[in-house]
Amino acid sequence: MNKSIRGALGFIAISALVVGCSSTATSAPTTSGGSTSAAPTKENVTIEVMASQDWIKPSEQTLATKFEAQTGIHIDFQITPSAQYFNVLTTKLQSGQGVDLFLGQAGVSDMKLTYNAPANAVDLSNESWAKSIDPLVAAQSTVDGKLYGAEVWDVIGANYWAITYNKAIFAKYNLTVPTTFAEFETVCATLLQNGITPIYEPISDGWHQVLWFPSIGAQMNALEPGLYDKLNANQATFADDASANTAMTQLNDLYQKGYFGKSALSAKEADTSKQMASGQYAMTMSEISRGTQIAAAFPTFKATDFGYFPEPLLDNQLQPVHPAGPTWMISNKSSHVAEAKEWLDFMTSPANIQWLIDNTPDFETLPFTGAKAKWDASQQAYFDTYKAATVPVLQDGVNYVNPQWGLMGTDMVAMFTGKATPLKVLQLIDAERTLEAKAAKDTNWP
Amino acid sequence: MNNKAYPTWFAGGALLLYGVFVLVPAVLGLGFSFTDWSAYSTDIHWVGLDNFAAIFDPNSNYLSAIQNTVLFTVATIALKTVIALGLAILLTSGVKKLSYLFRALIFLPAVLPILIVGVIFQSVLNPDTGLLNSTLRLIGLGGLAQQWLTDVSIALWSVIGVDTWRGVGYIMVILIAGLQSIPRDYYEAASIDGASGRQTFWHITLPLLMPVLLVTTVLNLLYGLRVFDMVFVLTNGGPGFATQTVYTTIFQDFSLGRYGTATALSSLFFVVMLVLSFFVIRVMRPRHEG
Structure with missing residues (x-):
């Protein structure tokens, strides 16, 4: 028997041994939850x-x-x-x-x-x-x-996007929860003057900044009843809608006035709890479970150290339904x-x-069915204080909005960086809706 | 007398594979670029030159992607060539001690996966916590700290910088090979004639290195026009559309289900690349095959 044949046989024998051993290991019985399965x-x-x-x-x-x-x-x-x-x-x-x-x-x-x-x-x-x-x-x-x-x-907990705020920072600067956009800007200006970045807005992920616009859909519809139906019937556009223009302009103002901080474009959503716990930021647009998440990651905080109020663009006071x-x-x-x-x-x-x-x-x-919720006092206060919207957020109620989420994010960054106006962003959203509707052969877009 | 080692039909297998996997998709793609093919509908209609008109529409983002691609290509060719040439000369005739170690260190980034490079540089270029800005602040140059990947006027240049860092070692190795192939006699003769270092470079090194420089330029050109991964991992085309290139746009259009415009853009660049490939073959073919 020559060397190479001996080598090959040896390799096969070792391989068989290894495979045999591993098979034995994986077939061992396992236990789960304290009982043998x-x-x-x-x-x-x-x-x-x-x-x-x-x-x-x-x-x-x-x-x-x-x-x-x-x-x-x-x-x-x-x-x-x-x-x-x-x-x-x-x-x-x-x-x-x-x-x-x-x-x-x-x-x-x-x-x-x-x-x-x-x-x-x-x-x-x-x-x-x-x-x-x-x-x-x-x-x-x-x-x-x-x-x-x-x-x-x-x-609800992960989908009701609202403003999470640090109660201690608000108390330190004698700030009260705003009920209008003007009051919200006053709160932001006060915080900025005191060296606190008002809002942690993680833009680098590409999707978070978009939330500000569709989440305000119910308020747009409240200001102009029937707007959702008109948008779905191709009888209205965002570019022609006054409330959509105001909302996009207000969002742009928040960025241009520095309320999102200098590093918003490179900020990551995954860092939200860490940044809110750092005390450098007072608010963030987030799920109403943010307090729980912060408390879980940073035990020096209690979930109720944080409170919630609705996103205040267009003076909104409604809970979003999503x-x-x-x-x-x-x-x-x-x-x-x-x-x-x-x-x-x-x-x-x-x-x-x-x-x-x-x-x-x-x-x-x-x-x-049958799931038991675990709302804390801050969350319950949010439910008790603000009425739930009667229509869902834009992406659930208006066709051809959610599929272009990423593009909207890109367009909004172009707006923040001075490459597009709020109106232009709305026109791009309308154009994309038309493209998708026609491709889907929606009869409302002949 | 027939001097071919194998009969022509031996090429049949390769031609068949090339035809099925390269030519047919390319021709089909060219055909689909004149249609409204999309993920939203099973029907496909002929739309003539509409997709190409959309690409060249001044209001679209396609033109800025083409512009970015050209800028990226030109800048990386210039930077990689100049830096690599400087390093190649330094490591062949300047630094003698540990020159192989330096060569290996400079070449190292070229073997790193681009994904890793992207993750590392996203961290290095972070405006708040990144190594670059932290170092600048530490040495009192905080005024030079920038939003490297998120400032629209800087982001593309940051991508160019990172790509140059990664690619310069590869070009340097090619140029070192070129430099070492230049006969030493020329330098000795120039030295006897009293030529300065600058004269030697301009009149001996550069002319004799020109064929190699041409090859590296063409390689960089083709790489630059096809750039995708470096942009994708560093900025994903952002902020906004500031760093979108042709191939990130094609990828975006495909993933949005806009197959018509995506194939139109890729067909357009297929033609551009075909012309450039022809140019590459002409340049790289040895003269005597003429």
């Missing part, structure tokens, strides 16, 4: 989940580990920076490269236009958990009567549809939904 049956199955940064909470990853322990199915989370997520995901979807599960922003326009759910996702209408989702929320993941997504997202959040969809090109459904089934079981609420600082509640 059934031996995993699908050890070699990995399902890939694609999600934007911050959409997958650490608690969900823990739940995925428990799921693996019970079923043997491994979940591989592929997290993409939020500024690039939609580009990367839509490129994958449109080029036919399927992942097993992907998260997308729910909303009727998005489900049709951005994700083309009927062509790319599995119909989940008959899943056991489908009937336990809040109908208002389920409607945001539904196209032509079919449910395509599981929205495991706090559509039932659309990240929703879990199963790619119909996946070869692991059954396993992906098994994961959704597991995650949305009543016990796990409650476990997620109890173990996720960002979630105060989840839109599933």
Whole structure:
């Protein structure tokens, strides 16, 4: 036997030994939640989940580990920076490269236009958990009567975007919660004079600054009743609407007057809690669970050290209603549809939904039957003080707004940096709506 | 007498693969650039030159992307060539001690993945906590601290700077090879004739290095016109549209489902690249093949 044959046989023998050892290790029984579970049956199955940064909470990853322990199915989370997520995901979807599960922003326009759910996702209408989702929320993941997504997202705590403010800083400078935009600017000016940057606005992610405009939609509609219907019927445009012009101009003023700070363009959303805890910033446009998040990350704070008031553009005093959040969809090109459904089934079981609420600082509640919320005094005060809007935010109520979120973000940065006027930004939004409506063969855009 | 080692049909396999994976998609892309193909509809209609008109519309952002691409290309060619030439001369005839170590250090950024370079420089160029601004403030030059990646008038230059830092080592290595191929006799003769360093550079080094410089220029040109990854990881085309280049715009249009305009823009640049590739082949082909 020559050297090379001996070498090859030796290599095969060692490889067989290694493979044999590893097989023994992975087939060992696992325990979960204190009880011994059934031996995993699908050890070699990995399902890939694609999600934007911050959409997958650490608690969900823990739940995925428990799921693996019970079923043997491994979940591989592929997290993409939020500024690039939609580009990367839509490129994958449109080029036919399927992942097993992907998260997308729910909303009727998005489900049709951005994700083309009927062509790319599995119909989940008959899943056991489908009937336990809040109908208002389920409607945001539904196209032509079919449910395509599981929205495991706090559509109140994580979706009611409002101004979070540091109560101690407000007290130090004798500031009261503003009720109009003029009062808000006075608060900002006072803070700036005292060396405090009024608002932490993370623009570098590309999406956060956009929130200021669509979140004020209900107030636009209140100032001009029927505006949503007119926009959807192509009988009105943002560029021609006085309140839209005022809102965009007021937003630009906040940036130009330095209320967002000198580094807003490079600020990151992921740093919001840290920056608010630093005491260098007094306010931020955020979910009404921000206080809980700050307290969880910085134990010297209590969640109730922070309060909330509605975004004050257009003198708004309404709570935004926003039932659309990240929703879990199963790619119909996946070869692991059954396993992906098994994961959704597991995650949305009543016990796990409650476990997620109890173990996720960002979630105060989840839109599933029987879920118990955990509102604190600041949040309850917000609910008690401000009325909820009667129409949802723009991206949920007006077609062809949410699919262009990233572009709106880019246009707004162009406005902040002097390359576009507020009117120009509104005209670009209108132009993009027309483009999308025509492409979707919307009969209101002949 | 037939001096070919293999029969012509041996090229069939390669031609088939090239045809299926390069030529057919390119021709199809050219065809689709005259349509309204989009992700929002399954119907495709002929729209003539509408997509090209949209690209050259003065109000669109496509023109600024083309302008940025040209500026990026010209600036990186100039910077990389001048710096790499200076370093190559320094490391072949100036610095003798540890010259291989210096060469390796200067070449190192070229082997780093661009994603890593992007992450590092996003941190280095952070206006508040970045190494660059912190150092400037530390040495009393705080006035020079800038919003490197978020100021519209600076961002593209920051990207150019980072790309130059990454690419200069690669060009330097090529130029060192070129410099070492110049016979020493010329320098000895010039030295005997009393030529100064400057005269030697202008009348011996530069003329004899010209073929190599031409090659590096063409390589930089093709790289610059195709730039995508460096912009994508550093600024993602922002702030606003300030650093959008042709290929980041194509990527954006594709991901937004605007296949028609995306294919029009990529077809346009396909033609530009085809012409430039022809130029590259002409330049790089040895004279005697003529």
